[in-house]
Amino acid sequence: QKEVEQDPGPLSVPEGAIVSLNCTYSNSAFQYFMWYRQYSRKGPELLMYTYSSGNKEDGRFTAQVDKSSKYISLFIRDSQPSDSATYLCAMSAVAGYSTLTFGKGTMLLVSP
Amino acid sequence: GAGVSQSPSNKVTEKGKDVELRCDPISGHTALYWYRQSLGQGLEFLIYFQGNSAPDKSGLPSDRFSAERTGGSVSTLTIQRTQQEDSAVYLCASSLVGWQVNTEAFFGQGTRLTVV
Secondary structure (H helix, E strand, O other): OOOEEOOOOOEEEEOOOOEEEEEEEOOOOOOEEEEEEEOOOOOOEEEEEEEOOEEEEEOOEEEEEEOOOOEEEEEEOOOOHHHOEEEEEEEEOOOOHHHOEEOOOEEEEEEO | OOOOEEEOOEEEEOOOOOEEEEEEOOOOOOEEEEEEEOOOOOEEEEEEEEOOEEEEOOOOOOOOEEEEEOOOOOEEEEEOOOOHHHOEEEEEEEEOOOOOOOOOOEEOOOEEEEEO
């Protein structure tokens, strides 16, 4: 079992839909969780950062962490065509960008 | 600069040749990271610089890979005797300080390396 599993997609939704993106992981020591958005031919940009369990909301984006299930989610409300990108989850047991384990990414396509 | 700049954007090289990839971090950022993103794979950490020192180079896949950083700024990733499996997008990121996940790291657009 890979440390971080993420469905590659593509996930196609109409504009305005609620999108749910997910990652599962096997390392129970992970406590730092991040979601990145990566547009084609661009570097990733940080969307959400969560420490330990719980929810975090920022505008149309909500990140959820369920450590008991080893499952994290990113919800996008009122999705827009500009949200079309690849979404990467990343997680780490200790603080540090060098220790992050990334998922392979889910491609999201939002059609007008 | 306004963001992390990487050059070249694309590089095609013949198997066995050496290549140098350059990263200009955001001005004032002390921490710099190199990652590799292969087709269908997640980002893979290569090396971390704090200033000009590399306290963590555990991700370098072989001794054909090396990196340096000078003046606490520009970094160069060198791949010697390139192999086809080295084909990937090489991403550089920088952050104001290191070892803190809640200090955002900003990524460059990457260098797409193709070894033929």
